[in-house]
Amino acid sequence: MNRLRALLADDEVMSRTRLRRLLGNQQDVEIVDESVDGEAALASIRRLQPDVVFLDIRMPGLSGFGVLDTLSPSQRPYVVFVTAHADHALRAFDIGAVDYLLKPYSIERLQASLTRVRARRDAVGMPVPEIAEGYARRLAVPLGPRLQLVDVAAIDCILACANYVELCVGERRHLLRETMASLERRLDPRHFVRVHRSRIVRIDAVRDVEPLGDGRCLLRLCNGMRVPGSNGYRTRVQSALGL
Known part of the structure; x- marks a missing residue:
């Protein structure tokens, strides 16, 4: 059995106690240390090199984000943020967090986080699309x-x-409150291209392109979607697709 070596970092005693108790029921989880502030968490990560850290955001001294900012990407364990504040979720996932647990959370929600951590660990060495840092x-x-x-x-x-x-993932749709311009800046331009003022496509999802004249085109995706491309974005489309 591949054990998960876990570090708990939270300044709230009751939160750590509950998390310790719930993780204690997991046969493959070993709690290697507990930290009550960011500096202690940073020292434990460097000394013990845990597989995963359950990390609070607001702690005395160094915050959870401060801990990760101090570590290089190669030094960071898998991170599950455990916090009462929902407003930091976007930043958390932007820096590669595996999950974001909002207090109070259920045992089922914690189980889902552990499943994600195990999946991330087991996927090491498997080919995945490379997303540039940042x-x-x-x-x-x-x-x-x-x-x-x-x-x-x-x-x-x-x-x-x-x-x-609206994020189109196969046949599923997800709504996210964000502007196209803001989201475009967060996406790796090697993998995504804006083809219209109201459309962005993943480059590898494009099956074929039909020119329509006047700089316009129709992109057919592998999932069957038909996405119009406008003249104003013609140069971007041509560059991204090698046309």
């Missing part, structure tokens, strides 16, 4: 009281929808 790898989409994680590599197309964007 670009989003996952997007946090509100789903009732929860945040659903969407891998950007699974997105086929993004559509503008009033004050939202």
